[in-house]
Amino acid sequence: MNKLRIAIQKSGRLYEDSVKLLSECGIDLRNVKDRLKTESDNFPLEVFFLRDDDIPQYVEDGVADIGIVGQNVLFEKNKHIEVVEELGFGKCRLSIAVPRGQQYEGVTSLQGKRIATSYPFLVTSYLKQYNIEADIHEISGSVEIAPGIGLADVVADLVSSGSTLFMNGLKEVETILKSQAVLVKNKQLKEEQLILLNKLLFRIRAVKKAKRNKYVLMNAPNDQLEKIISLLPGMKSPSVLPLAESGWSSIHSVLSEDEFWDKIEQLKAAGAQGILVVPIEKMIV
Numbered sequence: 001m002n003k004l005r006i007a008i009q010k011s012g013r014l015y016e017d018s019v020k021l022l023s024e025c026g027i028d029l030r031n032v033k034d035r036l037k038t039e040s041d042n043f044p045l046e047v048f049f050l051r052d053d054d055i056p057q058y059v060e061d062g063v064a065d066i067g068i069v070g071q072n073v074l075f076e077k078n079k080h081i082e083v084v085e086e087l088g089f090g091k092c093r094l095s096i097a098v099p100r101g102q103q104y105e106g107v108t109s110l111q112g113k114r115i116a117t118s119y120p121f122l123v124t125s126y127l128k129q130y131n132i133e134a135d136i137h138e139i140s141g142s143v144e145i146a147p148g149i150g151l152a153d154v155v156a157d158l159v160s161s162g163s164t165l166f167m168n169g170l171k172e173v174e175t176i177l178k179s180q181a182v183l184v185k186n187k188q189l190k191e192e193q194l195i196l197l198n199k200l201l202f203r204i205r206a207v208k209k210a211k212r213n214k215y216v217l218m219n220a221p222n223d224q225l226e227k228i229i230s231l232l233p234g235m236k237s238p239s240v241l242p243l244a245e246s247g248w249s250s251i252h253s254v255l256s257e258d259e260f261w262d263k264i265e266q267l268k269a270a271g272a273q274g275i276l277v278v279p280i281e282k283m284i285v
């Protein structure tokens with residue numbers, strides 16, 4: 001039977017969110033712990049567990065059809081593969097950081113400096129834009145300790161909360177790249193694999209959309225209905241149901257995360273009561 005093969009991280013920061021995303025898409029995986037490969041019983045999907053650094057190569061070579069990887073790794077490896085969807089997890093940035101006491105007056109301060117990083121390609125490309133030449137020291141881990149042990153003057157490393165830099169006496173001075181996990185695909189997928197990928201994408205988009213929206217229910221006196229309805233978008237328009245108590249209605253709608261709190265305030269001010277907010281599992285428009 002035709003299968004779609006996906007490469008995801010074996011263990012690390014992207015592993016749990018990748019497996020969770022598949023699960024939210026209704027894809028059950030057999031025995032994921034300590035395996036190199038597994039399958040799903042309810043979707044034609046085979047899953048390869050790999051080091052994140054190897055995923056772009058596997059997808060380019062067509063050993064895997066698709067993969068989940070951070071944009072930082074994707075752009076560093078610079079393989080011929082396509083991004084299909086941003087997944088909204090694994091968010092971080094690749095930044096340049098200098099010792100806190102060191103004076104820094106913009107990128108020109110980096111001229112001739114020794115920079116420790118696991119991202120030599122991205123750092124070199126970034127500096128090139130400013131005609132800066134630096135001495136790049138590629139190291140694979142614990143980049144943040146490099147200035148402290150005299151290996152480098154400056155680092156370029158991934159940052160999320162910033163606490164690792166802080167604890168190592170470093171300050172972030174430039175952002176090279178903002179990154180999140182993305183779904184990538186091989187450039188020459190066969191028709192059968194494309195059909196399966198589109199099926200998976202349809203589910204991923206429904207899950208992502210649901211996360212950005214909330215289902216809201218509220219009660220309101222009928223004489224306020226018009227005003228309340230005008231505030232609500234809903235998927236088409238809000239549903240209005242009569243309450244057992246005459247003169248009152250229950251209104252159901254969907255609100256997006258971005259406008260959520262503003263709308264709730266306006267709804268309360270317009271006379272809505274007993275507002276309930278419920279998470280949405282899937283949203284298909």
Ligand code: PRT
Nearest residue numbers: 012013051052053070090091092158159160161162163164
């Ligand atoms: O074994 P494998 O090679 O698969 O894993 P890995 O050790 O190379 O990667 P892993 O699991 O650490 O990270 C996988 C991916 O998660 C990265 O490629 C990024 O896309 C994403 N990601 C998101 C991060 C971070 N946030 C992050 N904070 N990857 C690493 N970090 C590290 C960073 O290198 C630094 O050491 O966390 C530290 C900084 O964190 P803060 O919160 O102190 O700023």
Ligand code: ZN
Nearest residue numbers: 051052053054
């Ligand atoms: Zn890695």
